Amino acid sequence: MDPATIISLAFEAINAGIKLVAEVKTSGGMTTDQIIAHAQQQFPQNDQLYATLKASLT
């Protein structure tokens, strides 16, 4: 892997981590009920997406 790719991946990783932390830090923007509802809503969608993508691999 060339240095430019490594640096790019490093920044990508750090930015993703920072974004995640920022999301956590702003948790006050959602009520607890909203957080739970959002997570529950995503679960079946994720299952469906997994099944679809797995079946689509070629």
Add this chain to the structure above:
Amino acid sequence: MKILSAGLLWTLASLMLFGMLACSDPYKDSLRVGDVITSTVPDAMKTVVDIRTAGLITKDEAGNALDYIHFVDLADRPYIQCVQDVHTSSKVGGLTSCANDFLSQLNDPAKLALIHVSESQGQAKLNVLIGTLTTGLTTLVSSLGGA
């Protein structure tokens, strides 16, 4: 170049993030991590397919990576339930226990074996992807201070 492996990148990221998360509400922050991971799963799955499409991993490797991400998603559900249960019971140290249990599952060698691929660039990209899913949890455990 293997010295700068994806694992090292995550160590770097963790060090930079360590201490950034000040838990104003450990319960909400714990829940939010679970929610963010749930929300990240679709992008992670799609990225695996993109990496496969780019020819960086084989069909079987992509399938295994999807299996791992799905496993993360499945493990996220009891984690969120655990956080809610701890909040109800007010158990001291419970939130940290929930997060550590979740992390232990994510780091299960048998599961991590699913995301080992033969091509180095594909492996690096997968590591970035998986690291994104775990960085929030690692940071959370650090910031909970045993709550």
